[in-house]
Amino acid sequence: MHRNPTLYLLVASTWLISSHAPVHAGTITVPGDHATIQDAIDAAVDGDIVLVAPGLYFENLVLAEKSITLRGSEDSVSTIINGGQRDATLRITGEGSSPTIENLYLTGGFAHPDGQLAVTGGAIVCVDADPVIRNNSIAGNVEAFAVDSAGLAIHLEHSNAQIEGNTISCNRADHGAVRVVGSSHCIFRDNEYYENLLGGALDVVDSVVLLEGERFGGNVADSGAAIRLRDSTAVIRSCELFSNDAVGTRGSGGAVWAVDSAITLENCLLYGNTCTLSGGAIFATSASVVPGTTPCSIRHSTFVDNEAAETGGALALFISPTLVEHSILWSNDAPTNAQIAGTVAARYCDVQGGFSGPGVIAADPLFAAGSSGGFPLSQVSAGQSSDSPCVDAGDPSVAPFDGTTSTNGAPDTGVVDLGFHAASRSTFVRTDCNDDGLVDVADPIFHQSYLFLGGPGPSCRDACDSNDDGYLDIADAVTTLAHLFSGGTPPAPYLDCGTDPTVDTLSCVESSCP
Structure with a gap:
């Protein structure tokens, strides 16, 4: 009897996802059960999964007051939803609802005025909802009018969203490809932002954000080409910001621009950012400071090859008190204050040209x-x-x-x-996601439970990255199942303990390897 390994893989994958979903959840397929995605969304109830097959879909979707999962194929480029430049590609509303949007390519979103001159939305518009948006590609979304446009990739308003593992590129808006407003509290992890123009990558107003493992490259804005903050609080941790440009007459903060905001930057790498005024990497100022607080704190970060046309090649921080510690500032350039401009206290840093403070070297x-x-x-x-x-x-x-x-x-x-610390390369066995010393079907089950069902997270994220692409997604479970049922060998280290041979943002805090 000849067994079909592909069939085994299909059966295992289907069982993996469906048998471990909540008992009340159903799966609605497009185009199997419904011809259009909107019809499938309308038919779904809380807990359901709308599974969209690979293909190109021209739709402008509305997901209102439903906590469902809208899922594309196993990657983020095969299931394409194009808004046709008519309206937002996906509009999410409903206080208390928590939909999940994953594995989609969202493009062709078109923003319209909201009645107050502002132009908001594009690919995803979310108001009064708390979605999880992960593992999507969001690109090629534009404004309807070149007047005060914002959030052409994602617009979040009154939202507690989680944005994870997305690639956001080539969007054009005056106030950020992604915009967070309206007292939102949002978490951003492991997203990549490339070549977003006019207003840069991320614009945050009157909100609180946590950014972890983010990468910003080649974005352009008149200020803060990677991150722009107004009346907000931001924790920016283990992020990489490079080759971002603040241009024009207001070009301050090549990577980060913060006004009347509290910013904590920890273990970040900023290099090759430029601006036409002050703060090649970061510009910050504030009209008022809450007594007893440190509105700007920078630690364990490295600043290299950033450039400002006027002052503060790396940092222009006109906000007090500001503390920079355990950081490296080297080979940055400006006509005055090539490394640091403003009211800054430094301790235990390496600053080219010298700087006053305990433990500071040059x-x-x-x-x-x-x-x-x-x-x-x-x-x-x-x-x-x-x-x-x-x-x-x-x-x-x-x-x-x-x-x-x-x-x-x-x-x-x-x-x-001193300086930026990359993730340590602890030893592990690839595909042993649950760290029990075995490579078996329990590993992809553990992996998918973590990603989709809120199960416990892995102590060694590198071990779960079965295809070694630097991301945790459904492709890893498929890779493991293909190995178990169809043969083939996962990337090293496999069978024997070893370190990750490639550079990524995934960490391995603990594993059963010695």
Whole structure:
């Protein structure tokens, strides 16, 4: 009897997703059960999954007051929903509703005035709802009128959204491809923003945001080409901001522009950002500060090759008190204050040209080329000829920072190193997602339960990245199932414990490997 491995894979995949979904959930397929996505949405009830087959769909969808899942195929490019430049591609409303939008390519969104001159929306417009938006590609959305347009990729208003693992590129809006307004509280993780023009990538007004593992590259705006904050609070952690440009007569903050906002920047890498005024990487100012607070805090970050046409090649921070610590500022450029301009207190930093403060040095950091990414530091233990002066140069009273500054991925131990720390490359076995020492069908079940059903997360995210593409998505479960039922070998390290040979933002906090 000849067994069909493809059939085995299909059966296993179907069982994996369907048998572990909530018992009340049903799956509605397009075009199987309904010819259009909107008809399927209208027929769905809370808990249902609308599963859309690969293909091109010209629709302008409305998802109102429903907590359902709208899901495309296993990747984010095969199921394409095109709004036809008539209206928003997807409009989400309904206080208390929490839909999930995943694995879709959303394009052709067209923004219209909201009655107050502003032009809002494009691909996704969300008002009074708390969606999870993940693993989508959102590109090619434009404004209807070149007047005060905003949120052409995603517009979030009065929302507690979670935005994860999306690629947002080539959108055009005056106030950000993604806009967060109306006292929203949103979490952004592992998204990528590329070449969003006019108003840059992310615009936040009167809201609170957490950004983790985000990458911003090649975005353009008149200020804050990657991130723009007004009357808001932002925690920006383990993010990479590069080659963003603030242009025009108001061109301050090549990567980040913050006004009357509280900003915490931790373990970030900012390089190659430019502006036509002040703050090649970051510009911040505030008319008022809450007593007893630190409105701007920067720590464990690296600033390299940023440039301002007037002052503050890396930082222009006119907000007090501002604290910069355990960071590296090197090879930034401006006619005045090439590294830092403004009212800044620094401690335990490496600042080219020198800067006043305890533990501040002015020595070539000796960046080393290597696979760990993030401008690693030269270290004899990693095979370089000498140690960087930034190694073990931090505050002796501070605990070591999680991550690595080395090309070999060794964790930072002892006295903390200065600058950005890449994720440590702990040893693990790829595809052993549940870390039980075995590679079996329990691993993709654990993986999918985490992604789609709110199950516990992995202690070693790298192990769950079965195809080694740097993302956790349904493609990893498919890769594992294909290996189990059809043969083939996953990328290293497999069977034997080892480190991840590729650079990504995934971490491995703990595994059963020694």
